Amino acid sequence: MRNFTNSTAKKILANEISMEVLLQQYPEYQEEVLQEISVLRNIRESQIITAILDKYTVSAKIAHTKIQKSRFNETTINAFLPDVIKARFAIYLLEQLNIAVSSKTPENNVKFNLWDGTILQKLLFRKGLERKPVSLGLFKFWWRFVIHKKILMPLVNKKGIYCFYSRAFIKELSSLIGNQSCLEIAAGDGTLANFLKSEHINCQATDDYSWSHYIAYPSFVEKADAKTALLKYTPQVVLCSWPVPKNAYEKHVFKTPSVDLYIVIGTKNPAFTGDFEAYYNADKFTMELDEKLSSLILPPSDENAVYLFRRKKSPSA
Incomplete structure (x- = not known):
């Protein structure tokens, strides 16, 4: 088990350490995520991104809460901080491994690829195009991973959604x-x-x-x-x-x-x-x-x- 300092834990929870540094310092967690994703590949392509996002975001949220409630207790940090690191790796690897399949739709009929569509559906809508009040914290975290941000509003404008x-x-x-x-x-x-x-x-x-x-x-x-x-x-x-x-x-x-x-x-x-x-x-x-x-x-x-x-x-x- 890795031993993390209190300072390192706070920086990781605040996303103050770059992905490049995390990959260099904790390569073993990258390997774990790769193995776990390879198991999930057996799931149908249309469901794999949802399965991966659910798996890692839930574990990261639990870890974040436990560490905060423990007031950064050393034992709790060492037990749960790896889940936060792995969640960041999973999102990064999804992009790098190109699991998110790009849309083959012609430019004059643009729509979101599977990656963007899954994130935005879970983040902004209850079902279909029924909007929900959006968590600012979740939005700030996930928005940076949406690849084609600029096409969101033009697409939903057609349905009378402007914000x-x-x-x-x-x-x-x-x-x-x-x-x-x-x-x-x-x-x-x-x-x-x-x-x-x-x-x-x-x-x-x-x-x-x-x-x-x-x-x-x-x-x-x-x-x-x-x-x-x-x-x-x-x-x-x-x-x-x-x-x-x-x-x-x-x-x-x-x-x-x-x-x-x-x-x-x-x-x-x-x-x-x-x-x-x-x-x-x-x-x-x-x-x-x-x-x-x-x-x-x-x-x-x-x-x-x-x-x-x-x-x-x-x-x-």
């Missing part, structure tokens, strides 16, 4: 809304409102169903245009995720007397999202780019933007 919400984002958004009445306009498939319900936020999702050729609208998304919905629900808080650029509906939010807070999730670029003319003309509201919330939208991008519009207090208030 993914981290669990941290949902919690921060829930705290911001609190007990105030809430309405989501242009809600699409209602994913955001649905996530907020898990945090006990009752946000009514509405949409005019104009994108029915792309989006399958669930029954809880009420069919109503933004103006009608605002008049009906007189909300204190309004949400809109990825509003169409130069749209005709956001201006009604700023004309609704009940609205104290309007939250826009989108981009900094007026060519991609939002009615920026309405934003700049909303003289009864302040406009703030919330850097923290913007950083919690996935995939990460310098262009991601969450704008908060707060109603200005009257001088007599």
Whole structure:
């Protein structure tokens, strides 16, 4: 059994030691992983990546937890740290051994290879294209192993998906809304409102169903245009995720007397999202780019933007 120092264990758990160094220092674990993967090769090709990811990520997670709970006890480190190292080797070797089979689809009909598809399905979706709140820790770990990152959003855009919400984002958004009445306009498939319900936020999702050729609208998304919905629900808080650029509906939010807070999730670029003319003309509201919330939208991008519009207090208030 290897003996690891407390300092080495902390660096490995924090991913502060490069793969090249790990391979040089612990070649015996690479051999173990190779042998274990060779056994798993008997599994059908369509299931092998899932089997490998499940095997090593589960063992690494257990090891990480036990080491942390032991407060880096020497015996616990020596018993469990090899599982963390082997998990990193397994991911590296999967790429090197080319177990992830590249797609042979022509460029004009691009889709993910088996490797990327498996990681993204487990990371971002519950089933099919049903999104789930994403763990930031897992995302940061796995995103670096996705080979064709740039094709993710163009592929899911076709299904009305323009971003993914981290669990941290949902919690921060829930705290911001609190007990105030809430309405989501242009809600699409209602994913955001649905996530907020898990945090006990009752946000009514509405949409005019104009994108029915792309989006399958669930029954809880009420069919109503933004103006009608605002008049009906007189909300204190309004949400809109990825509003169409130069749209005709956001201006009604700023004309609704009940609205104290309007939250826009989108981009900094007026060519991609939002009615920026309405934003700049909303003289009864302040406009703030919330850097923290913007950083919690996935995939990460310098262009991601969450704008908060707060109603200005009257001088007599």
